Amino acid sequence: MTTHPVPTDTTAIPDFPAPRSASCPFAPSPQMRALADGGPVSRVRSWGGSTPWVVTGHAEQKALLADPRLSVDFANPGFPSPVDPQYSHPHARPDLSFVGMDDVEHARLRRMISGTFTIKRVEAMRPGIQRMTDTFIDEMLDGPKPVDLVQALALPLPSLVISELLGVPYADHEFFQTNSKTLVSAVATGEQRQTAHAALSQYLDGLIGEKIAEPGDDLLSKLGRHVEAGELTRREAATMGVLLLLGGHETTANMISLGTLLLLQHPEQLAAIRDAEDQHVVVDSVEELLRYLSIVHLGRRRTAVEDIEIAGKTISAGEGVILLGELANRDPLVFEDPDRLDITRNARQHQAFGGGTHHCIGQPLARLELQVLYPTLFRRIPTLRAAVPLEETRFKYDAVIYGLHELPVTW
């Protein structure tokens, strides 16, 4: 379980991060599963000999995510870095606006834009998202096969949706997709990440300037109005734009490709989604896929600012805490037979979007995109199949957001 000489006493602690098993690419790391079986809160050994806490239990994660005694500020000395410091300059993590801030500042910024993501406003986008999905599938059907589903559908759909919402020209998609991918890569150098972040911030700053001169009814224009009102600096507005553009497409794109591949392995469940007449079947399926895949893996990262007693352990002030959603979402106390994909279960308790004050702001939109995409894809291309065997599929073992580098498909 560990690469160190194995001590015989019980203080042996496993290394983190621990790899997934290549023979079971949809399951969490077997070492972390073993850790979870031993208890909901444990220590691991990470970069530079640090020993942060890892939380694997569902109830414990839910409580901690909503606990103000945990800080997301990565400037805290004990902050458990998601990337090996050899790939990063200490404290040179790119500024991603409010996702890296604690309340009250976090809430001030987040609430400037949260109104855009109410259930009603997002639901009103359904017909537009259906049309976009159909158009991308039309183009796919007209083109050659096999085709890479990531480039033909999984990336274009969420990129177009978030571009229109923000008021970013979709024509620039290659530029923002490439730089976003570098930002979430765990193996890009710190310098590469800084360069990608600078390019994106500069790009968004330019767009915000244009929106201030000529406002539209998009989200960047809204940020521009806050800048004009003196409530937001240009820099704050630009980094908020980067966060939304990045969060808006990388995550959803990986859910689309990975979810499609998983369903192709479970043809009877795929058929149930394809043939569903009741929208609830689709809604429940999407929740189960979010739970099962938990693509934002490797943990929510926090630092304790006060001592916290949890599950019989004491997390001391200053210690790092890593909340592993992929294990919470397979906690047998909450999900019966958790390793079984079952689109008919009630999976709504999952934490694939995190929890507490940083709970994903875009989740109604992501859910809607997935609810439109899966059934439409399987209805329009009922003979869809992977064009390469599972063993040859390239999984994103090396990214903060799990998914597929490409998914060649044919029909």
Place this chain on the structure above:
Amino acid sequence: MKITVDEEKCCGAGQCVLIAPEVFDQRDDDGIVVLLEAEPAAEHQDVVRESASVCPAAAIHLDEKA
């Protein structure tokens, strides 16, 4: 049953609105929860319990005895 909501904690996720639209709504400007029925009718109490347990911010409190 009596419901209270914590507007400070609420992250505007709208899970409550999806599950129990008769009882919860969201403010237009920032998506923060609006309580429509502080004392929900008996037929809505199950969905209210589910909303409280699914709420990602633990912002919905139920007093079952009230």
